[in-house]
Amino acid sequence: MERTEVIDKLxxxxxxxxxxxxxxxxxxxxxxxxxxWDSLSHMMLITEIEKTFSIKFKLKDLNKMRNVGAMIDTxxxxx
Amino acid sequence: xxxxxxxxxxxxxxxxxxxxxxxLKFRWTFLLIASYFFYINISPVYALLLFGVTIxxxxxxxxxxxxxxxxxxxxxxxxxxxxxxxxxxxFKYYNFLNQSIIDLLVFLNIRWPLPNLNxxxxxxxxxxxxxxxxxxxxxxxEEIKPEKNFGIVALFxxxxxxxxxxxxxxxxxxxxxxxxxxxxxxxxxxxxxxLILWGYFMKLVIADRxxxxxxxxxxxxxxxxGVSLLFATLLYPIQIYCDLGGYSLIAIGCANVMGIDIxxxxxxxxxxxxxxxFWRRWHMSLIKWLTDYIYTPxxxxxxxxxxxxxxxxxxxxxxxxxIWHGAALIYIVWGVFQGILLSIEAITNRKKATxxxxxxxNSKFLYVFFSCVFTYILFAFxxxxxxxxxxxxxxxxxxxxxxxxxxxxxINGTTLVYMFVGxxxxxxSELRDEFFxxxxxxxxxxxxxxxWGAYLTILFIIILLGVFNGGQFIYFKF
Amino acid sequence: MKIFIKKILxxxxxxxxxDFALGxxxxxxxxxxxxxxxxxxKLYYSLNKTREDILIFGASTAIHGYIPKIIEDSLGIxxxxxxxxxxxxxxxxxxxxxxxxxxSPKVIIFDMTAWELVKEESDFDKISELFPYxxxxxxxxxxxxxxxxxxxxxxxxxxxxxNSKLLFILTQNISSGIIGDKGxxxxxxxxxxxxxxxxxxxxxxxxxKFSYFDKFVSxxxxxxxxxxxxxxxxxxxxxxxxxxxxxxxxxxxxxxxWNFRNDxxxxxxxxxxxxxxxxxxxxxxxxxxxxxDSLRKMLDL
Numbered sequence: 001m002e003r004t005e006v007i008d009k010l011x012x013x014x015x016x017x018x019x020x021x022x023x024x025x026x027x028x029x030x031x032x033x034x035x036x037w038d039s040l041s042h043m044m045l046i047t048e049i050e051k052t053f054s055i056k057f058k059l060k061d062l063n064k065m066r067n068v069g070a071m072i073d074t075x076x077x078x079x
Numbered sequence: 080x081x082x083x084x085x086x087x088x089x090x091x092x093x094x095x096x097x098x099x100x101x102x103l104k105f106r107w108t109f110l111l112i113a114s115y116f117f118y119i120n121i122s123p124v125y126a127l128l129l130f131g132v133t134i135x136x137x138x139x140x141x142x143x144x145x146x147x148x149x150x151x152x153x154x155x156x157x158x159x160x161x162x163x164x165x166x167x168x169x170f171k172y173y174n175f176l177n178q179s180i181i182d183l184l185v186f187l188n189i190r191w192p193l194p195n196l197n198x199x200x201x202x203x204x205x206x207x208x209x210x211x212x213x214x215x216x217x218x219x220x221e222e223i224k225p226e227k228n229f230g231i232v233a234l235f236x237x238x239x240x241x242x243x244x245x246x247x248x249x250x251x252x253x254x255x256x257x258x259x260x261x262x263x264x265x266x267x268x269x270x271x272x273x274l275i276l277w278g279y280f281m282k283l284v285i286a287d288r289x290x291x292x293x294x295x296x297x298x299x300x301x302x303x304x305g306v307s308l309l310f311a312t313l314l315y316p317i318q319i320y321c322d323l324g325g326y327s328l329i330a331i332g333c334a335n336v337m338g339i340d341i342x343x344x345x346x347x348x349x350x351x352x353x354x355x356x357f358w359r360r361w362h363m364s365l366i367k368w369l370t371d372y373i374y375t376p377x378x379x380x381x382x383x384x385x386x387x388x389x390x391x392x393x394x395x396x397x398x399x400x401x402i403w404h405g406a407a408l409i410y411i412v413w414g415v416f417q418g419i420l421l422s423i424e425a426i427t428n429r430k431k432a433t434x435x436x437x438x439x440x441n442s443k444f445l446y447v448f449f450s451c452v453f454t455y456i457l458f459a460f461x462x463x464x465x466x467x468x469x470x471x472x473x474x475x476x477x478x479x480x481x482x483x484x485x486x487x488x489x490i491n492g493t494t495l496v497y498m499f500v501g502x503x504x505x506x507x508s509e510l511r512d513e514f515f516x517x518x519x520x521x522x523x524x525x526x527x528x529x530x531w532g533a534y535l536t537i538l539f540i541i542i543l544l545g546v547f548n549g550g551q552f553i554y555f556k557f
Numbered sequence: 558m559k560i561f562i563k564k565i566l567x568x569x570x571x572x573x574x575x576d577f578a579l580g581x582x583x584x585x586x587x588x589x590x591x592x593x594x595x596x597x598x599k600l601y602y603s604l605n606k607t608r609e610d611i612l613i614f615g616a617s618t619a620i621h622g623y624i625p626k627i628i629e630d631s632l633g634i635x636x637x638x639x640x641x642x643x644x645x646x647x648x649x650x651x652x653x654x655x656x657x658x659x660x661s662p663k664v665i666i667f668d669m670t671a672w673e674l675v676k677e678e679s680d681f682d683k684i685s686e687l688f689p690y691x692x693x694x695x696x697x698x699x700x701x702x703x704x705x706x707x708x709x710x711x712x713x714x715x716x717x718x719x720n721s722k723l724l725f726i727l728t729q730n731i732s733s734g735i736i737g738d739k740g741x742x743x744x745x746x747x748x749x750x751x752x753x754x755x756x757x758x759x760x761x762x763x764x765x766k767f768s769y770f771d772k773f774v775s776x777x778x779x780x781x782x783x784x785x786x787x788x789x790x791x792x793x794x795x796x797x798x799x800x801x802x803x804x805x806x807x808x809x810x811x812x813x814x815w816n817f818r819n820d821x822x823x824x825x826x827x828x829x830x831x832x833x834x835x836x837x838x839x840x841x842x843x844x845x846x847x848x849x850d851s852l853r854k855m856l857d858l
Contacts, residue, residue, distance in 0.1 A: 036432050038355075039374070040389050040425050043382045059376055060220055085707035099558070263558045493724050531568065535575060542576075542716045543723050548685055548705070 001079055006053075006072055013048045017041055027069030053079060080120055081243070082329045083282060090117065091333060098337060099263055106261040110238065110337070111230055117239040118203075125201035128166055129237055135162045136211040137232045140218040140225035156219045160212065167208045170200050175406035203242045205403060209368055211236055214250040216372055223251055231257050240330040244323065246344040246364035253339075261338050271335025273522045273534075278328030280537050283545035285501035286321035289314050291546065292494050297467050300477050305484030308477050315467050316459050317502060320348065323362065342367075347509045352441075352450035354420045355428075357458060365403070369396050389425050394418040404465070409474075413465035420457065497544045504540075580715020586726045587689050587719065599641070599740060600686060604655040604694060609637035611852070612656065613740070614649040615668030617642045618789040622668065622836045624845040625739035631849040632858060634663065638740030644683045646673060646766055647700050650773045651687060654696035661780040664852065667773070668787050670834075671799035671818075674762035674770055681705065688718045743838040748792060748830040759799040774810055783855065785813035790823035790844060792833040815851055817844070 007025060015023050018036055031037040037045075049071075050056055055078040065071040080086040094113045101109055119126045139159035146152045214235070217223045226232050235253050236242070296303050296311040303311075327344035334341045344364050351357035358366050374396040381388030394415065401414020424431075440446040463474045511519050521533035588601075611634055613623045619640025628636040639652050649667065656662065681704035690697040691712050702709050711717050719726065777784045786807055788800050795818055798804075807814035822843070823829060829840025836844055852858075 036429075038428065039370075039378065040386065040428060043378055043389065044385065046379070047382050047385075057379075059379055062375065062379055063220070063222060085710065263561070265558075265561055268561060493721065496724050497721070531571070534568070535572065538572065539575070539579065539716060542714060543720055545720065547711070547717075547720060548682065 001053075001076070003072065003076065006075055006079075009052055010049070010068075010072065010075070013045065013052060017044055017048060025068050027067065027072070029068040030066065049075065055079065080117065082326060083279075086120070095336060103260060103262065107234060107257045108230060110257075111234040114234060114237040114239040114242065118237055118242060121202055121243075125204075128201050128204070129207060129242075130233070132163060132166060132207065132211055133229075133233045133236050135159065136215055136236070137226075137229050140215055140232075141227065143215075143219055144225045152219070156215070159215050163208060163211050163215065166201070167204055170204060172402070172406045203244070206245050206247055207236045207242060209247050209365075209403075210249075213247070213368055213372060217250055223254070226250070226254055228258075238334075240333040241341065244326050244330070246327055246330065246341055247368050248341060248364065252342060256339050264338050267338055267340075268336045271332040271337075274328045274332030274335060276332075276534060276537055276541075277522075278325045278330075278332060279545075280501070280541055281321040281325030281328065281505065283325075283541055283547070285498065285505060286318050286325055287546035288494060288498045288501060288544070289318040289321070292491065292498060293318055293467070295491075296489060297477075300468060300473065300480070303480075303489055304486030305481045306487065307489040308484070309481045310488060312463055312467065312477070312481070313456070313459050314498075315462050316349070316455065319462065320345065320361075321501075321505070347513050349455055350451055350509070350513045351454050352447055353424055354417070354454060354457060355424045357454055358417075358421065365400070369400055373399055386426055390422040393421045393425065397421065401465075409465055409469075409471055412471060413461055416461055416464065420461075500540075500544060576714050576716050580718065583716065583719040583722075583726060584689070587722060599639075600690075603637075603639040603652050603740070604690065604697075605659075607637050607639070607656055607662075608660065609635040609739075610663040611636040611666065612653075612662045612664070613638040613640055613666045613668065614653065615640045615789075616644045616670070618670060618835060619668035620740070620742050621744050621831070622789055622841050622844055623666070623848065624741050624743075624841050626741075627842065627845040628849045628852065629739075631846070632853060632856070634856075636739065640668065640740065641683070641686075643679075644686075645677075645680060646769045646773065647680065647704075648683055648687075650769045651694075651696040651700050653773055653777065655694055657776055657780050662782055664783045664785065664856070665777045666785045666787055666848070668789055669803065671759045671788070674766045674802075675760045676763035676766065680766075685720065688712075688720060689722060691718055741841070743841065744831045744835060745838055746831050747828055747837065748832050750833070752792060752794060752824060752827070753833075754794045754796060756796045758797045762802060771806075774806075774812060778810065778812070783813070784810075785815060785851075785855070787848070788814070788816040788818050790817040790820055790829070790836065790840070792824060792827060792830040794824060795819055813851075813855060815848075817847075822847075 011023065011025050014025060014034075015021050018034055018041065020035070023034070031042065046057060046062070053075055055075065057074075057078070061074050061078070065074050080090060098106055098109055098113075115126060118129060136159070139155060139162075143152055143155045143159070146155060214223075214232075218225045226235075231254055234257055235248075235250060238248075238253070241248055293311045293314050296307050300308060324345040331341040331343065342364060344362060346360040346363065348357055348361040351360055374392050377395055378389050378392035381391055384391070395418075397414040397418035398411065399414070400417070401410040401412070404410045404413075435441055435446075460478070463477060464471060468474050468477060522530060524530050524533070609625075611625075611628060611632075613619055613625070613636070615622075617640070620638060620642060621640075623638050623640070625636035625638050628634070639649075641648065653665065684701055684704045687694070687697040687701060691701055692698070701712070774784050774786075786803060788803075800814075800816060800818065804814055804816075817823060823840070826840075826843075829836055829843060831837040831840075
């Protein structure tokens with residue numbers, strides 16, 4: 001899967017979970033930048049990503065995903 | 080030696096003096112010596128225990144990283160965790176567990192012969208154990224490479240500003256600092272001194288003064304009026320905040336003067352608009368530790384249960400937080416109570432967020448004000464269970480009296496006035512920091528006369544209004 | 558780094574200077590004529606101004622239990638109550654020392670609870686009341702230095718003397734001074750609970766406290782004062798004699814020991830008590846009359 005395809009799918013997931021249809025992802029984006037991104041929605045995000053990309057995260061991966069850019073990298077690594 | 084003893088006032092400048100006289104490369108070693116001197120001065124025997132935990136952590140972290148077999152790694156890790164936790168469990172929880180087992184067996188009509196041991200808790204054990212565990216977990220998760228230098232590990236676990244009461248620090252934050260250039264930094268040192276000054280203000284002028292009033296009331300709660308009990312309940316969070324918060328500031332300030340950064344422990348907690356926010360501002364080092372090492376792994380493993388996974392993770396995390404604070408039922412109840420509150424907030428979060436957004440409440444003063452007040456009151460009443468009085472039944476009696484007893488407020492003029500002065504100063508300072516950070520600067524003012532004027536004023540307030548001995552106790556006639 | 562050190566030293570110098578200045582101002586205010594009106598600053602009066610011939614010493618049971626006016630009216634001898642809440646032998650001894658330097662009262666009454674000489678954590682708590690007198694009163698200095706290893710270093714800070722006295726100085730009023738009838742402070746209200754029985758013995762006395770007590774008594778006797786130890790009325794029944802050591806001592810020193818423990822004219826009268834240890838105003842009246850009678854007999858009046 002190309003990086004752009006990953007970003008597209010991820011954007012869709014974000015927009016659904018945070019009910020913000022205009023949300024645009026940037027590499028530096030973190031939980032502080034998005035309304036309602038808390039530990040609960042974070043877990044929902046993770047589950048959705050795992051389902052959409054058919055991957056399984058490990059705890060180690062969680063800690064590596066400090067921002068959206070790192071998240072994309074980790075997803076690509078696991079594909 | 081606690082920070083508020085005369086010994087420390089002599090010890091710390093002496094340490095700084097020698098520290099900056101020494102060439103850079105010897106500084107961390109000197110800090111290690113000073114830290115052990117500090118600890119041995121308080122408790123020589125338990126210094127051995129601290130050393131023991133250090134050795135265990137050092138050996139196992141190095142072994143774990145050198146092992147290639149995943150299975151062997153796991154077992155080494157488990158062994159490390161158990162060995163590190165063993166002293167904490169033994170000293171802190173033996174009596175509690177023993178008594179609970181005895182009570183249970185008595186209930187079943189069986190006698191249990193194990194005696195209760197009268198053990199003094201080794202100072203700082205709750206703190207350094209958690210720091211050691213955090214480091215071990217980080218090594219196992221490959222978040223950090225294990226430190227090969229035993230001295231650095233030993234310094235990490237014994238570092239005197241934080242060994243007794245935190246903040247609970249991380250290997251990732253400390254190791255590189257200890258190994259780095261411990262140069263004199265003017266701004267950092269000045270900031271450090273400011274923090275120390277303010278920390279002493281919070282502890283000596285506010286915490287200890289409020290403690291006099293509050294303990295006079297809770298100590299004789301059967302004889303005090305409902306309104307006095309309510310007042311004491313509402314004052315108690317301030318006492319705890321200024322005590323632990325003040326101490327943390329002194330610890331951070333001392334480290335800063337030595338050129339070392341420590342993460343802050345409190346972030347104006349009484350300006351929280353919800354309990355969730357409160358726990359992001361109160362005792363942050365402990366919460367961060369619990370979040371990173373308990374909450375996140377648990378909620379991650381249970382993520383398929385969605386909200387219920389989160390709830391379970393919250394309950395478990397706060398249960399552990401409760402027992403970390405103390406080996407008694409009241410702490411467990413308190414922990415569970417916090418877990419319940421946060422679970423409720425987690426479950427209702429979406430609806431609440433939508434509601435807030437709809438009416439744009441977060442920018443409305445009244446909403447913010449009432450949320451802060453409500454959160455404060457919630458926390459104050461939860462503390463009633465966790466330490467203001469000695470047992471749950473006592474807490475319930477107090478609550479009952481608050482709502483039924485109609486007698487008048489217990490007033491001790493001097494104590495209340497001095498307390499009030501301190502609290503108002505603190506409140507104004509935090510109000511400014513929270514809402515007007517660039518205005519009304521005193522410690523941060525550009526004008527040196529204003530800065531020094533502020534320092535000297537606070538210093539004299541400490542000397543004149545601070546509590547230096549038990550002598551200010553209020554004699555309450557019962 | 559050099560600038561830092563220079564600034565620190567400058568700051569410390571400034572601190573010392575301001576401490577001196579502020580200390581002097583506070584000293585002046587604390588000892589100003591206005592705040593020393595007789596009766597207003599009880600501690601000052603007790604240490605420096607008493608002339609009365611009968612002096613009462615003790616803690617809260619003393620301050621609320623003895624009405625000097627009744628003694629004065631009934632015996633025609635002047636009387637002052639130096640009692641102070643929460644204090645103990647260390648405090649009373651300091652006051653007595655200061656008194657004896659000035660004159661020799663005819664009678665010293667020491668109101669003593671059964672646990673007076675037992676070592677307690679709070680033993681030196683009230684010593685901070687004496688801080689403003691550190692440099693002017695030798696006994697105060699002695700007990701303050703004794704109360705803590707580092708007190709004498711803390712006292713180098715002139716403003717430290719006035720710790721927790723700021724409110725009193727600013728209002729020059731009630732917080733540490735007392736407005737009362739020749740040192741007596743009445744309390745009103747009645748104890749609601751029933752009479753209980755105490756079966757415990759008292760803990761052994763602390764040797765240092767006992768030596769202060771011995772010195773207290775001996776000094777007074779040496780100056781020709783009559784000394785009486787009083788065990789005040791308590792609304793409780795005691796099955797054990799908690800005063801045996803004091804009794805023995807009183808016999809040995811040939812001083813009066815008036816024991817109101819288990820006294821029926823008190824334990825049968827709950828209305829005399831504010832709480833189980835303290836007499837209320839009516840109780841104090843009744844009690845002081847009995848004290849006055851005993852004094853009359855003792856002084857052959």
